[in-house]
Structures are given as structure tokens and as C-alpha cells.
Amino acid sequence: MxxxxxxxxxxxxxxxxxxxxxxxxxxxxxxxxxxxxxxxxxxxxxxxxxxxxxxxxxxxxxxxxxxxxxxxxxxxxxxxxxxxxxxxxxxxxxxxRAMAENARGMDGIVCAVMDARCGQVYNALFRVENGEIERLCADRALPISELYAECKAYGDKLLLVGDGAALCHKTFSAFGARLLQPQQQFxxxxxxxxxxxxxxxxxxxxxxxxxxxxxxxxxxxxxxxxxxxxxxxx
Missing domain, CATH: 3.30.420.40 (ATPase, nucleotide binding domain)
Known part of the structure; x- marks a missing residue:
């Protein structure tokens, strides 16, 4: 194949x-x-x-x-x-979903984010555990502030990936969210x-x-x- x-x-x-x-x-x-x-x-x-x-x-x-x-x-x-x-x-x-593959070898909640401008991001959440990826929500566009409120409960289990990851990390780091390394972000x-x-x-x-x-x-x-x-x- x-x-x-x-x-x-x-x-x-x-x-x-x-x-x-x-x-x-x-x-x-x-x-x-x-x-x-x-x-x-x-x-x-x-x-x-x-x-x-x-x-x-x-x-x-x-x-x-x-x-x-x-x-x-x-x-x-x-x-x-x-x-x-x-x-x-x-x-x-x-x-x-393709972004979530960057974190397949980790354990946590993958927050895949792309900068959609105007204070919004394209986002989906995935659970990664023991090399398996489970989708937690559909792809969506939403304000960063709304995503922050939803993800705060995950604490340091949250793994940020995507071209909007660094943008979100500026505020999400307050509750321990982790930013994937540059070679894993995109x-x-x-x-x-x-x-x-x-x-x-x-x-x-x-x-x-x-x-x-x-x-x-x-x-x-x-x-x-x-x-x-x-x-x-x-």
C-alpha cells in the first residue's frame, strides 16, 4: 500500500x-x-x-x-x-488530525491549533495514550478565549501543536500547557x-x-x- x-x-x-x-x-x-x-x-x-x-x-x-x-x-x-x-x-x-501525529509518542491531550486571525483559531482536541490517538471533538473555529476556558482543566497534560500553538501558549502556559518543540509544531x-x-x-x-x-x-x-x-x- x-x-x-x-x-x-x-x-x-x-x-x-x-x-x-x-x-x-x-x-x-x-x-x-x-x-x-x-x-x-x-x-x-x-x-x-x-x-x-x-x-x-x-x-x-x-x-x-x-x-x-x-x-x-x-x-x-x-x-x-x-x-x-x-x-x-x-x-x-x-x-x-494530521498535526496530532506529531504527538503520537506522547501521553496527554493534543490541542491542535491554527491561527485563524482576528483572535480566533481552528482547533480540534485529541487524546494520545500508549501510541493511540482518539479524537475528542470535531474540527471547529472558535475564539482563543473560549478555547482557553475549555482547556484550562487539562493543566500540564495539554500539548499545543500547530502554527497557532505559540500564540495560545502565551496565555495557556499559565495553567501549565506545554508547547511542542519547533520541529514537532507544524x-x-x-x-x-x-x-x-x-x-x-x-x-x-x-x-x-x-x-x-x-x-x-x-x-x-x-x-x-x-x-x-x-x-x-x-
Missing amino acids: LILALDSSASPASAALLEDGKILSEFYINTKQTHSQTLMPMAEAVLRLSAKTLDDVDCLAVSAGPGSFTGVRIGVSCVKGLAMARNIPCAGVSTL QRASGVAIAAQEQLCAGQTVTPDALMPIYLRLPQAERELKKKQESGGR
Whole structure:
């Protein structure tokens, strides 16, 4: 079972190749280059350096959101384009679920957070224990203050991961929340691949045309338009 996974949901971008639970190759980059410049070359590189081709791939996976609207669209579009010609099954993985893989070897409550701006974060909570990951809530967008109130009871069992982790840690550290190390903080394509493997085994893949981005709220332009319409155009 060979899975090619891509992630472009935030500033970093990555590609990884997973075969029967083993990571064969991974390419990670965090520069100011746009994902449209870097993602496909990385996908080609992990295949070539592992002596594989797209014809060998059993599943194409992508972090389908939440995250940067542009980044998520680029990642999903790349996977759809690669998959359609060969009708390869696809797995749209929650970005927050992929992040939880960074803490699989720990014990505690993983608080996966992405900065959604305006004092809000995209978030999901997971329990990690004995190498197993259990989802505790659905992906959501909520104010940091509301997340603080919910997570305070976990104390130092709370593990912060994601590009919003450092932002939350400024206040969450007051009750002992722990910030994962920099190399563990951000989502990676390897985490997407491992989460996708579970979906593949459970028969939860989709056809390329059915693969869609996951947005937890409207883009800013649409939110502003809606607000203007609700106020009567004023």
C-alpha cells in the first residue's frame, strides 16, 4: 500500500511517500516561495528518490483543511489533477488530525491549533495514550478565549501543536500547557499520509472528483460581503 501525501495548508509545504506504514521519503520546505511553485516538484522528488512512479501509488492524500484558503485549494487541486488521469483513490485528511501525529509518542491531550486571525483559531482536541490517538471533538473555529476556558482543566497534560500553538501558549502556559518543540509544531505530509492510511484501510477514500476542500468559515471577502448585505449595503 503506497500513499503519496501533500500538505500546503499553512506557510510550510511538504510531500511524503508512505509504504505499508513506513515513510520512504519526505520533503519539507518553509520559505517565502508560493506553494504553486514548490508542491509539485516536491511530489515528483519523493517519488523519484524512492524509485517509484505515480503508477505505483494506491492512494493520494492531502490536508484538505482547515488552513489557508489559498494553500488548501492548491493542495487539493494538485491531488485532484494527479489522481484524475489514473483514477487513483483520494483521502482528504483534516489538517488538525494530521498535526496530532506529531504527538503520537506522547501521553496527554493534543490541542491542535491554527491561527485563524482576528483572535480566533481552528482547533480540534485529541487524546494520545500508549501510541493511540482518539479524537475528542470535531474540527471547529472558535475564539482563543473560549478555547482557553475549555482547556484550562487539562493543566500540564495539554500539548499545543500547530502554527497557532505559540500564540495560545502565551496565555495557556499559565495553567501549565506545554508547547511542542519547533520541529514537532507544524503539520507535515508524513502525518497526512499516516492519517490517510487509516482512512484507506477503513474504506473511507473518495474519487478524485469528489475530493473537496474543508472550510470552517467563509473567506474574508465573502464574510465582508455577507456583513455588508446584512446591514443593508451600508
